[in-house]
Amino acid sequence: MIEIENLSKDYGPRRAIDNLSFQINKGEVVGFLGPNGAGKSTTMNILACIMPPSSGTVRIGGHDVLEQSLEARKIIGYLPENPPLYPDMVVGEYLKFTALLRQVPRREVRASVEHVLEACSLKDVSGRIIGRLSKGYQQRVGLAQAMIHNPDILILDEPTVGLDPIQIIEIRKLIQTLAESHTIILSSHILPEITQICRRVIILNEGKIAAVDSLEGLTTTLRKGERLFLKVRNVEDDIVDQLQNIPGILSAQEEGPGEYRVDAELDANPQDALAELCLKRSWGIVELKRTALSLEDIFLKLTLEEKEPGE
Amino acid sequence: MRTTWIIAKRDMGSFFASPVFYVIATVFLFLHSFTFLNLLDSFSGQSFQAERFLGQGMSLSLNEMVVEPILFNMAVTLLLMIPVITMRSFSEEKKNKTLPLLLSSPVHLKEILLGKFLACTGVVAMMMLLSSYSAGFLILLGEPEINPLLTGLLGVFLMSACFVSLGLLASSLTENQIIAAVLSFGLALFLWILGWGVENTSSGWGEVVAYISILSHLVPMVRGVFDTSDLMYFATFIFFVLFLTYRVLESQRWR
The missing domain is CATH 3.40.50.300 (P-loop containing nucleotide triphosphate hydrolases)
Structure with missing residues (x-):
């Protein structure tokens, strides 16, 4: 047309x-x-x-x-x-x-x-x-x-x-x-x-x-990894470090009190390891889920990535 | 052609829906009536005296003493008012961002331009029609020569059409209506006064300037001389200025 x-x-x-x-x-x-x-x-x-x-x-x-x-x-x-x-x-x-x-x-x-x-x-x-x-x-x-x-x-x-x-x-x-x-x-x-x-x-x-x-x-196509969301009851100081030590996990960030954003490698499926860790340290899992990249993220990613090589 | 008429009709409709037309028409008619009555009064006074002292009665020319001056007065009033009529044509479309509607429709730019031209000349014709009660009055009460009256009215109308085309050109250049009005008024007035100094010069340039001046073509028509070369002048003038406007609008598309 x-x-x-x-x-x-x-x-x-x-x-x-x-x-x-x-x-x-x-x-x-x-x-x-x-x-x-x-x-x-x-x-x-x-x-x-x-x-x-x-x-x-x-x-x-x-x-x-x-x-x-x-x-x-x-x-x-x-x-x-x-x-x-x-x-x-x-x-x-x-x-x-x-x-x-x-x-x-x-x-x-x-x-x-x-x-x-x-x-x-x-x-x-x-x-x-x-x-x-x-x-x-x-x-x-x-x-x-x-x-x-x-x-x-x-x-x-x-x-x-x-x-x-x-x-x-x-x-x-x-x-x-x-x-x-x-x-x-x-x-x-x-x-x-x-x-x-x-x-x-x-x-x-x-x-x-x-x-x-x-x-x-x-x-x-734009998902280069998986993103997980974790929420726990008992907040401890070293949670972020502990999370990052799990094999396959690229980074972890605190998003709010007891809320963490975890980026993992594609197909690493770190959910089991994550849950195990939580149980072992009795942090008390409230929520653990996979989050898809929103269009907003894609959009930012695309428009920012375009710029990077030029700068 | 059909779309030309549709655009002209819409533009005229928006004139009659806005107070601008009524204000312009009222002022125009007031000025016209005032000068008409004044001239009529002085004419009747003078012919009365002529009858009393010379016994000549109605031998004073109604055409020379009333019709001609009133047509010139009308021309000057229109010179002042036409820029106000034409200023909105394209400026307002640009300001309201309505031009994309016309441009994205299956309408040729020529048709848009012609539609606007028809709308404005239509409004002027309407005003002249309203003022023609004075001519009817003269015909009822006196015995003016009809032919000079008609050529005179035609001359004033053609002159108005020239001013309308100038106004459209000015309006196509800017989205500011005041700038459009001032520009077209300046252009029209310049064409008018161009003829003033020419009478004293006899060089080649003087003749060219005299030809360009609108007055040297209006005056014969108002005096009752119907010459096709004057008609050619008006037609060429309108065509040329509309062509310029067309080019301006077209070039704005490319920018």
Whole structure:
């Protein structure tokens, strides 16, 4: 559906994105992840045909964004970082305008406006002026605008930024329902969001792809060891040292009173030895469990590791 | 073409939804009515005296004494007001971050530009239409020559269209509406006063400057001279400035 080859974009002397290549298939839900300034919005702007690439090719549904830009734009719905809303317009009128702009046939305009009002639960506010709506509603109007012409591809740039937790959950649910019938590209710097919605993640850092993988893939390939969590009742001073002496254990750290984080070599399975030690010294095990690396850890690891060799 | 109209309609709608249009139209109509009544009053006074002393009655020209000055007054008022009408066209879209909506839609940049141009000229046409009650008044009560009145109105309208295109250019350059207004006002006024000094010069440059000046094309039309070369001037002017605006918008895409 989307093919990107050697895509670069320069802002004057600054290279915003550098030689990106990836593909997105029909029906996929892909997350762009990266710190601020990593090139997420730039990539999305290029995908939405708002700015041309400096070099490389981008094809949307087979249409080149430079050569057949108008064709490509027909199958795209775009929600930029700041929803493009006219504050003096009424919600219904605005959606009608965007429908006509997106070349929805005139007799289907009413139906498609009704449809997105329903889908984004905007029915109650369809007669209100956009400028007076809360941020959450405005974001939903922005989303409604992106899906009004039922595009094959939805590009959503940080759709939940600036919303309160309840609104975030609502928008997330909406995106999840949309994911059933659309190809979605979503960007965020909030990690749990990506884990909940996307099946594949593209991690961008300083304009380059740091990793492309499925979520499970990312977590397993990046796990260079196992992490265990241990909680005991009777706190002693030398627990950390004792833990580190167990063969296979790389490091142990105190995380709180009686709580320890233990990093072990992959496949060392030090649980038995750990338990034995605890029993022998009667520390009193409260909890012993394996913890998976969270996406947050992966993210930090990737973006930091990238830097290390250069410095 | 359809999208041009859709964009023009939205822009006009937002004009009529905001107080800006009503304030501009009211001030415009007030100034117009004031000068109209003033001119009418002095005309009737003078023709009354002419009748009394010379016995000539209505032989004083209504066109020369009322129609021409009122058209020039209208042109000056529009010169002042058009920058306020055009300043929002692109500046506001940039400020509200709504330009991505237009740019990511299957709409050609030309259509967007043309839509904005149509919206602004439409608003000016609306204001001129509202003020045309004075022309109707003259036709009812007096016997002005119709043709000079029509060419004059057309001239003022074409001049307005030129100023609208300048305003769009200024608006495309900045996201600050005040800067856009001041810039387009300065450009329009410069084109207006360019013709002032020219009458005294006879060099080649003088002729060029005279040709560029908007006044040297407006004056004949207001006086009732309908020349296709003047129409060509206005058409070329509008096309050229809109083309510049198009290039500005296009280059902003690449940045």
